[in-house]
Amino acid sequence: MKNNGKDVVLRLEKITKSFGGLMALNGVDLSVEQGQIVGLIGPNGAGKTTLFNVVTSLYKPDKGDVYLAGKKITGKPSHQLCHLGISRTFQLVKTFLSLTAFKNVLIGAIYGHGMRGRQAREEALEALRLVGLADKKEVVTAHMTLSDRRLLEVARALAAKPLITLVDEPMAGLNPSEIINMLKVIKRARNERNVAILWVEHKVDAIFRLCDRVAVLDYGRKIAEGKPEEIAQNKKVIEAYLGKPPP
Amino acid sequence: MLQEPLKRKTHLSIALALVFFFVIYPLLVDAEASYLVFLFYTAFMYVTLSQGWNIAAGYAGQVSLGQHAFFGIGCYVTAITWRAGTAGYLDPLAMLMSGAGAAVVAIVVGLPLLAKLRGDYFALGTLGLGEILRVAALNGGSFTEGAAGISIPSDVYQSIKPYYFIALLISVLTMLSLWFIAHSRIGLALVAIREDETAASANGIPILRYKILAFTLGAFVTGLCGSLNAYFVFHIDTTGAFNLNWVIMPILMVILGGVGTFVGPVLGVFSLIAAFELIRLLTPQLHPIFSGAFIILVTLFLPDGIMSYLTGHKNRLLHKLSPFKWLALNK
Numbered sequence: 009m010k011n012n013g014k015d016v017v018l019r020l021e022k023i024t025k026s027f028g029g030l031m032a033l034n035g036v037d038l039s040v041e042q043g044q045i046v047g048l049i050g051p052n053g054a055g056k057t058t059l060f061n062v063v064t065s066l067y068k069p070d071k072g073d074v075y076l077a078g079k080k081i082t083g084k085p086s087h088q089l090c091h092l093g094i095s096r097t098f099q100l101v102k103t104f105l106s107l108t109a110f111k112n113v114l115i116g117a118i119y120g121h122g123m124r125g126r127q128a129r130e131e132a133l134e135a136l137r138l139v140g141l142a143d144k145k146e147v148v149t150a151h152m153t154l155s156d157r158r159l160l161e162v163a164r165a166l167a168a169k170p171l172i173t174l175v176d177e178p179m180a181g182l183n184p185s186e187i188i189n190m191l192k193v194i195k196r197a198r199n200e201r202n203v204a205i206l207w208v209e210h211k212v213d214a215i216f217r218l219c220d221r222v223a224v225l226d227y228g229r230k231i232a233e234g235k236p237e238e239i240a241q242n243k244k245v246i247e248a249y250l251g252k253p254p255p
Numbered sequence: 256m257l258q259e260p261l262k263r264k265t266h267l268s269i270a271l272a273l274v275f276f277f278v279i280y281p282l283l284v285d286a287e288a289s290y291l292v293f294l295f296y297t298a299f300m301y302v303t304l305s306q307g308w309n310i311a312a313g314y315a316g317q318v319s320l321g322q323h324a325f326f327g328i329g330c331y332v333t334a335i336t337w338r339a340g341t342a343g344y345l346d347p348l349a350m351l352m353s354g355a356g357a358a359v360v361a362i363v364v365g366l367p368l369l370a371k372l373r374g375d376y377f378a379l380g381t382l383g384l385g386e387i388l389r390v391a392a393l394n395g396g397s398f399t400e401g402a403a404g405i406s407i408p409s410d411v412y413q414s415i416k417p418y419y420f421i422a423l424l425i426s427v428l429t430m431l432s433l434w435f436i437a438h439s440r441i442g443l444a445l446v447a448i449r450e451d452e453t454a455a456s457a458n459g460i461p462i463l464r465y466k467i468l469a470f471t472l473g474a475f476v477t478g479l480c481g482s483l484n485a486y487f488v489f490h491i492d493t494t495g496a497f498n499l500n501w502v503i504m505p506i507l508m509v510i511l512g513g514v515g516t517f518v519g520p521v522l523g524v525f526s527l528i529a530a531f532e533l534i535r536l537l538t539p540q541l542h543p544i545f546s547g548a549f550i551i552l553v554t555l556f557l558p559d560g561i562m563s564y565l566t567g568h569k570n571r572l573l574h575k576l577s578p579f580k581w582l583a584l585n586k
Contacts, residue, residue, distance in 0.1 A: 064457065090459035102454035104447050106570055115447050118440050119459035150570070168459060 015042045015077070017172045017204040018094075023062055023072035032058040034228040035072070040172060043202040045194070047215035047236075050225035051248055056208045057099070059225065060176055063206075064096055065089055077171060090120045093171035097161040097178060099208075103149045109136065109160055110145040113167045120168025135167040138200060139193050155186040159193060166197055172204040173197070179211045187211070191218055216240060224248065277423055286416050293415065294532065298524050299422035303429045303480050304505040305512075305520040307473035310433060312506075313515030314442065315469040316449030317369065318576050320502055321381030324388045325357035325474040327496035329481020331392060332356040334405040334491040344411040345421065350482040357478025360384075361471040369466045373452075374577030389497035404492025407485065418487055425483070429476045430521075436472075437517055445469055449515070449576075477501075511553050513562030515572045522561045554579070 018040040025033040033055045040046045048056050061067045063074055065086050073082045076092055084092070095116070104112050113132040117123045123131055136142045139159040149157060158178055165173045175194070179187050195218060198205055209215045215222060216236040224232040224239060226248040232239055239245055277295060286292045304322065312318040332353040336342035342349030368380045392399040399405070436442050444465045447455040456462050481501075485491050504527075505520075512523025534545045558573040573579050 085461075086456045087459050087461045090457060096457050098454065098457075102451045102457075104450035104454065106450055106572070107443075107446060111443060115443055115455075115460070116458050119444060119447075121459070124440075164458060 016040070017042050017044075017077060018063070018206065019075040019078075020059070020063070021073050021075065023059065023069045023074070025058055025062055025067060025069045031228045033062065033069070036225070036228070036230050038223055038230065038233075040204045040206050042171070042204055043198060044220045045198055045205045045207060045218055047219035047222040048206060048208045048225065049210075049212055049215055049222060053227075054225040054248075055228045056225055057176070058228075060096075060174060060208055063174060064094065087119075090168055090170075091122070093169075094174065095120060095165035095168040095170040095172075096174040097158070097165050097176055099176040099180060101154065101157045101161055103152075103157050103160055103164075105150040106148065108146050108148055109141055109152065109156075109163075112149055112160055113163045116164040116167035120164075120170070131169070132167050135163040138166060138196060139163040140189070155182050155189070158182065158190065162193060162197065166201060166203065169201075170203060172206060174206045174208075176208050177210060178207075179209060179214055187214060194218060274423075274427060278420075281416055281419050286419070287414060292419060294528060296415065296419045296422050298528055299419075299426040300480050300483070301505060301508055301524045301528070302426040302521055303422075303476050304501065305508045305524055306426075306429050306433050307476040307480075308502070308505045309473075309509045309514065309520050310436070310445075311466075311469040311473045312576060313509060313520075313572070314437065314449065315445040315466055316576060317466050317470060318374075318378045318578050319381040319470065319473070320378045320506075320578070321384040322473070322477050322505060323497050323499055323501035324381070324385040325361065325477040326481040326484070326501040327385070327388055327392070327493075328357045328360055329353040329478035330485040330491045330496035331399060331405075331481075332478070333482040333485040334407060335398070337407050337485075338405055345417055345486055350421075350479055353482035353485075354475040354478040357481070358471045358475040361474030362467060365467045365470045366463075369470065370463055378578045385497055385499070385502065389493050392493045392497065399493075402492065404490055404495070407489045407491075409489040412489070418483065421483055422480075425476065425479050430517075432472070434517060441465070441468070446515075507550055507553070509560075510573060511557065511560055513560030514576065516560070516562045516566075519560050519562035526561065 016039050020036060020038040023033050023036045036055070036059060048059065050056050058067065062069050065083055068083045073080050075081065076094060081089060081092060104115065110132060113135050114128060116135070117128040117131040121131070133142065133145070136145055139162050141156060141159055141163060144152070144156065149160065152160065162175070162178065178190055178194070182190060191214060194205065194207070197203060207215065207219065219236055221234065222236050222239045223230055224242070224245050231244045231248060232242045280295070281289070281292050284292065304326070308319060308322050333342065333349050336349045336352065364384055368377055372380050393401055395401060444455070444460045447458070447460055448462050448465055452462055481496065488495065508523035508527050509520045510523070511527055512521065513519025530549060534549070535542045538545065558571055559569045563569045
């Protein structure tokens with residue numbers, strides 16, 4: 009499927025999901041093209057995480073479908089999604105604590121992409137180099153800082169050679185210099201791997217600096233989508249974040 | 256995998272020397288009269304049982320409290336095939352069938368349990384399995400012969416030596432398999448599942464398949480031990496076959512040695528047997544009390560096991576495994 013000449017990697021079609029009486033997502037459409045960084049923002053409770061969990065099959069949508077490279081993947085188990093080309097990082101970092109950095113990433117290469125032996129080891133080293141952790145490869149993850157663990161998760165996700173990587177608040181808990189480093193890493197990942205990135209973030213300034221496109225959710229609906237500079241001026245978005253100005 | 260070749264060579268020589276010692280020992284002494292030969296036989300059995308538990312609990316993080324179920328299945332498969340005349344004395348085929356029987360039950364029961372239950376609940380589910388099978392065997396009519404149990408004619412017994420060597424062989428094969436699994440991609444997947452299931456699954460590991468694999472392998476070797484035990488005691492009843500000792504002792508031994516390690520359980524088996532024998536010799540009456548106190552002290556103050564003193568790795572793995580998590584509160 010082509011869109012402006014580029015391949016659409018991930019396409020969400022009218023995703024609806026409710027929890028009891030609460031409509032967490034209401035007919036959300038979204039598409040991400042190859043090599044594109046798409047930011048997903050919105051106030052607390054807007055449905056960002058729910059949308060993520062629908063894409064990664066933690067939830068099954070009530071209505072609507074998820075397509076990866078044109079193929080319907082709604083509800084497939086998460087290890088299969090990884091094989092098909094969706095890898096992810098977690099808001100609360102989930103590294104394999106007793107294993108070294110290298111083995112963490114090796115798991116991504118072996119099980120995420122089905123590589124073996126030397127090829128897998130080389131891919132793991134390459135992914136570690138990309139995020140700047142090559143010199144810490146033999147460090148046990150339990151002894152790493154939060155910022156390094158977040159970078160390690162990105163490396164592990166990239167070692168699976170995905171079509172698209174979902175990153176869930178990779179800046180959470182990082183200090184300003186670590187945030188700048190993370191921005192560089194995400195940019196480098198896109199440039200070197202031509203991987204699509206769907207990025208949920210609370211730090212709106214970070215999103216505006218790097219994303220090609222930004223989608224804004226509010227109360228389960230997509231209220232705006234476009235280039236960062238358009239979104240920053242969008243009245244609805246400002247209202248969603250700050251409330252309506254008094255008449 | 257990352258050890259220097261020299262160190263690995265030393266380890267291999269130590270292992271070979273030990274196996275060599277155990278092979279020639281019963282040939283040098285009067286095996287039938289030697290208590291030590293019997294103790295070694297028991298130890299080999301427990302090495303297998305311990306590693307059978309360790310692969311699922313220590314490596315994959317799935318703590319089973321139902322190993323006695325698999326042991327009991329091994330006992331009964333052997334006893335029933337013997338009674339039916341399909342198996343002979345110390346018949347390798349019957350032993351393999353006993354292991355396979357336990358493995359099949361592990362798959363059938365493991366599929367729903369491992370798919371639906373986590374942590375404490377999985378442990379309780381497996382504990383229930385042992386109890387259900389015990390009651391089933393008790394009410395099994397002429398098939399299991401109820402409370403009276405099945406007797407194998409004991410006049411075929413000639414020597415302890417075949418038992419000793421079979422137990423040694425099973426434990427060496429178990430250790431070898433575990434070594435290869437732990438150092439392969441399978442071992443990597445098992446540890447990943449133990450550390451974080453969600454992340455393991457998101458990174459492409461089919462977690463249910465690997466959990467079942469670890470659980471089933473553990474059940475298989477436990478079933479083998481049950482079979483050998485049936486040939487040794489010549490009488491299989493529910494209290495002996497489905498005895499909780501077959502699950503509690505291996506767990507203790509693994510914890511004492513070092514949960515999730517390769518060598519630890521072996522150290523745990525030999526030290527626990529040595530300690531219990533010593534206490535029994537010194538204070539025959541107080542033995543159960545001391546043994547109980549010993550168990551409590553070890554789990555509280557030695558959560559990383561003996562191995563941690565040799566390797567210096569103190570990762571508190573035990574306190575991260577589900578039914579043992581509460582121990583961490585005491586620290």
